[in-house]
Amino acid sequence: MPLRIYNTLTSAKEEFVPLQPGKVSMYVCGVTVYDNCHIGHARANVAFDVVYRYLCHSGYAVTYVRNYTDIDDKIINRAKQEGVEFNVISERYIQAFDDDMARLNLAMPTHQPKATEYVDEIIALVGKLVAQGTAYPIDGDVYFSVGKFPSYLKLSGRNLEEMQAGARVDVDERKRHPMDFALWKGAKPGEPYWPSPWGNGRPGWHIECSAMSMKLLGETFDIHGGGKDLVFPHHENEIAQSEAASGKQFVRYWMHNGFVNINAEKMSKSLGNFFTIRDILERYDSEVLRFFLLSAHYRSPIDFSDQNLADADAGLSRIYSALAAMDDALADSAASREASPALLSEAALELQEKLATLHDRFCEAMDDDFNTALAIANIFDLVRVLNRVLADKAALNAAVLSLFSQAKTGIARIAGVLGVMDSVPSDYQARLKSRKSSDLNIDVAEIERIVAERTAARKVKDFRRSDELRDQLLAKGVELLDGPSGTAWKIK
RNA sequence: GGCGACGUCGCCAAGUGGUAAGGCAAAGCUCUGCAAAAGCUUUAUUCGGCGGUUCAAAUCCGCCCGUCGCCUCCA
Numbered sequence: 001m002p003l004r005i006y007n008t009l010t011s012a013k014e015e016f017v018p019l020q021p022g023k024v025s026m027y028v029c030g031v032t033v034y035d036n037c038h039i040g041h042a043r044a045n046v047a048f049d050v051v052y053r054y055l056c057h058s059g060y061a062v063t064y065v066r067n068y069t070d071i072d073d074k075i076i077n078r079a080k081q082e083g084v085e086f087n088v089i090s091e092r093y094i095q096a097f098d099d100d101m102a103r104l105n106l107a108m109p110t111h112q113p114k115a116t117e118y119v120d121e122i123i124a125l126v127g128k129l130v131a132q133g134t135a136y137p138i139d140g141d142v143y144f145s146v147g148k149f150p151s152y153l154k155l156s157g158r159n160l161e162e163m164q165a166g167a168r169v170d171v172d173e174r175k176r177h178p179m180d181f182a183l184w185k186g187a188k189p190g191e192p193y194w195p196s197p198w199g200n201g202r203p204g205w206h207i208e209c210s211a212m213s214m215k216l217l218g219e220t221f222d223i224h225g226g227g228k229d230l231v232f233p234h235h236e237n238e239i240a241q242s243e244a245a246s247g248k249q250f251v252r253y254w255m256h257n258g259f260v261n262i263n264a265e266k267m268s269k270s271l272g273n274f275f276t277i278r279d280i281l282e283r284y285d286s287e288v289l290r291f292f293l294l295s296a297h298y299r300s301p302i303d304f305s306d307q308n309l310a311d312a313d314a315g316l317s318r319i320y321s322a323l324a325a326m327d328d329a330l331a332d333s334a335a336s337r338e339a340s341p342a343l344l345s346e347a348a349l350e351l352q353e354k355l356a357t358l359h360d361r362f363c364e365a366m367d368d369d370f371n372t373a374l375a376i377a378n379i380f381d382l383v384r385v386l387n388r389v390l391a392d393k394a395a396l397n398a399a400v401l402s403l404f405s406q407a408k409t410g411i412a413r414i415a416g417v418l419g420v421m422d423s424v425p426s427d428y429q430a431r432l433k434s435r436k437s438s439d440l441n442i443d444v445a446e447i448e449r450i451v452a453e454r455t456a457a458r459k460v461k462d463f464r465r466s467d468e469l470r471d472q473l474l475a476k477g478v479e480l481l482d483g484p485s486g487t488a489w490k491i492k
Numbered sequence: 493g494g495c496g497a498c499g500u501c502g503c504c505a506a507g508u509g510g511u512a513a514g515g516c517a518a519a520g521c522u523c524u525g526c527a528a529a530a531g532c533u534u535u536a537u538u539c540g541g542c543g544g545u546u547c548a549a550a551u552c553c554g555c556c557c558g559u560c561g562c563c564u565c566c567a
Contacts, residue, residue: 011496029567037567044567074565156562162494163563205565227567228497234566257567258497264559268566295515296505301498301560311504311516318515321530365506374506377514384514384532391522391531463525470527481529490529 003058003367005223006299008231008254009155013369018222019252024060025221026052027213027251029230030067030112033093034074037100038274039289039304040227040260040267046290046419047257047298047370048225049106053417054366064109065216067209068094070116071202076191086192087116100277103286105419111216115208119194122203122211125245126183126196134244138174140186140199146179149240155254156232181237183207206237210245213238219246225255229268258301267304275304284309285432291316291420294372315380316420317432322383323411324425325390326404344403345395347388351403354382358410362417372418379411379421436491442476451480451487 003016018024028048031041048066055062070090079086094114115122126142129135134148146152146160153159160179182204187193193200203211213221219242226235235254242250259266262273280289292312296302344352358378365374386407389400415422423431437444454469470480473489481488 031567032565040567042567047567072565156495158495158563225567229562229566232562233564259561259567261560266561266566270564270566299497300505303504305504307516308504314517315504315515325530371506374513377506380514387531458525461525467526474528479528482524482527483529488529 001364001367004369005253005255006369007252008256009251011157014253016253018060019220022059022061024055024062024223025065025217026055026062026223026225027065027067027209027217027221028109028224029209029226029234030069031093031097032069032072032074033090033097034072034078035093035269036096036276036278038260038267038269038276039280040274041097042100042104042277042289043260043293043298043302044225044227044257045101045106046104046293048255049104050294050298050372050418051223051225051255051370052109053107053419054370057417058363062110063217065111065113065213066109067212068097068112068114069205069208070094070114071192071208072115072205090114090116103281104277104290105286105422107419113212113216115203115212118208118211118215119203121215122207123184123194123196125207125211125214125241126198128245129183129241130197132244135183136176137184137198140201141182142184142198142204143175143180144183144237144241144244145176146181146240147177149244151243152179152240153232153236155236155239158232181206181233183241206234207241209234210238210242210250214242214246214250219248219250221251223253223255224251225257228256228258231256257298258296261301261303262305264301264303280309284313285435287420287423287428288313288316291376294418294420295376297369297371297373299369317429319379319383319421320423320425320428322386322390323408323421324429326386326408327425329390329396330401330404343397344399345389345392347385347392348395348400348403351382351385351389351407354385355403355406355410358382359413362414366417375414375418379414382407382411433490442473442478447473447478447489451489454480455487 004013005016006013026048028044030045031037045066052062052064068090071086075086075089079089082089126135129144130137130142133145135142135144137143153163160177163179184196184198184201184207185204186199186201191202193202213224224235224238231254239250261267262275265271265273267274277289288309289312292309293302295312295315361378362375365371365378368374389395389403411421450469450473454466457463457465457469473480474492477492479490479492481490
């Protein structure tokens with residue numbers, strides 16, 4: 001079954017046919033590095049990380065480019081505030097971005113270019129547009145002339161007249177058309193600059209992506225991604241600059257991810273209602289955050305709340321519990337099972353059937369515009385059957401254990417694409433426990449002492465004292481779990 | 493004002509013509525001294541409302557209501 005991708009350019013799902021068979025060229029707008037990243041950045045980057053991984057999984061040789069925009073007005077402003085050079089700011093937040101993405105288990109792109117390393121290419125591109133007459137210099141700035149590019153706004157499906165009617169911006173009177181945008185900005189005193197034919201200055205906002213993507217991927221490439229909010233003006237302007245310069249189609253498939261909302265409203269810097277990735281990782285495991293982000297389709301809005309994160313946490317734990325239980329069964333098995341008949345129970349037969357189609361169903365979901373929500377639902381479906389088999393301890397024979405091995409392999413294959421469920425189950429569980437115990441207001445030795453006292457009380461059937469001690473611990477957030485081999489405890 | 497998206501069980505969320513996936517929560521059961529935890533089972537004749545097309549619609553069309561986004565920096 002062919003992969004189908006929703007293309008913003010045509011507003012439809014289209015069969016994906018790469019420019020060159022077996023190869024995919026893909027560019028995703030990274031970040032402007034002037035501050036820490038928020039959950040919205042996490043979503044976009046996780047979404048395209050999965051796109052990248054799935055394309056690789058499908059057998060394509062993928063060249064994945066994700067840029068850093070490391071020169072921009074916001075960076076300059078921030079540098080001014082702090083009284084440092086602009087590159088102190090950009091380098092700091094590049095490092096922060098890299099750290100955040102590593103924690104979110106992102107695969108490394110093939111190239112991670114920085115705008116400042118491509119100034120020559122940018123100047124050449126602007127120069128070409130000026131020479132052509134599609135761009136014009138004024139007082140050290142250079143503007144793109146939207147009137148010279150007839151298909152301007154084809155991506156966002158608007159027209160120039162409407163845009164002007166709704167314009168809320170003060171128009172620079174020097175521009176030929178109110179919608180003309182800057183390719184190059186002349187430097188004011190004290191600002192960073194590069195020499196250019198139009199004087200000292202720096203790149204405008206959109207031009208760096210055109211220059212870097214065309215340099216690394218060619219004038220026409222397969223996939224260009226980013227958040228929905230980049231459709232206009234950023235991607236629209238990229239198309240204008242690039243296609244005007246090359247005379248060729250710039251990008252074949254435009255992909256845009258939906259927003260992260262807070263109380264059904266867009267999370268954004270300007271609204272001030274954002275959470276940084278760092279903030280959230282203080283409180284939730286990074287794998288939980290990633291799992292949460294993949295639990296909705298990448299184009300849908302997703303509402304960020306404690307409740308929803310807690311739900312994701314519970315769901316992911318359910319999967320790991322089943323994986324851990326399989327590990328246990330496999331570990332304490334072997335010899336004693338060998339003699340047992342290899343008959344499969346009804347549940348085991350169902351498991352066998354689910355395993356046979358597991359990978360196909362995964363691909364079917366992902367081929368439909370990267371439907372990770374459906375892919376995850378399939379995993380839960382498998383987990384339910386798995387638990388049913390696990391529950392029947394007497395039926396754990398060699399044949400069933402072999403199914404468990406298959407299940408582990410099958411899930412690992414999927415986990416490798418989604419970038420979740422790829423921890424060692426017992427490690428994951430230990431990670432959660434230690435995270436929770438860090439905000440505990442009682443020390444472990446004290447817990448152990450009370451547990452021991454209660455065990456003694458239970459031994460002599462003093463259940464009143466036993467329950468008293470249990471309540472005492474519960475009040476401090478410690479939950480007791482009595483089992484055949486003694487009493488374990490966990491943080492509530 | 494222009495353009496666009498969305499509205500599916502208490503909550504989250506798949507499903508774009510063939511008769512409602514999955515998760516969380518809840519209830520029942522198993523287990524337990526009792527619990528907790530865990531597991532199993534159950535839980536929408538119905539998809540914002542009203543019309544229409546069709547043998548058949550959550551899915552297509554029209555209108556209405558509601559929410560949100562873009563049009564300014566934004567993933």
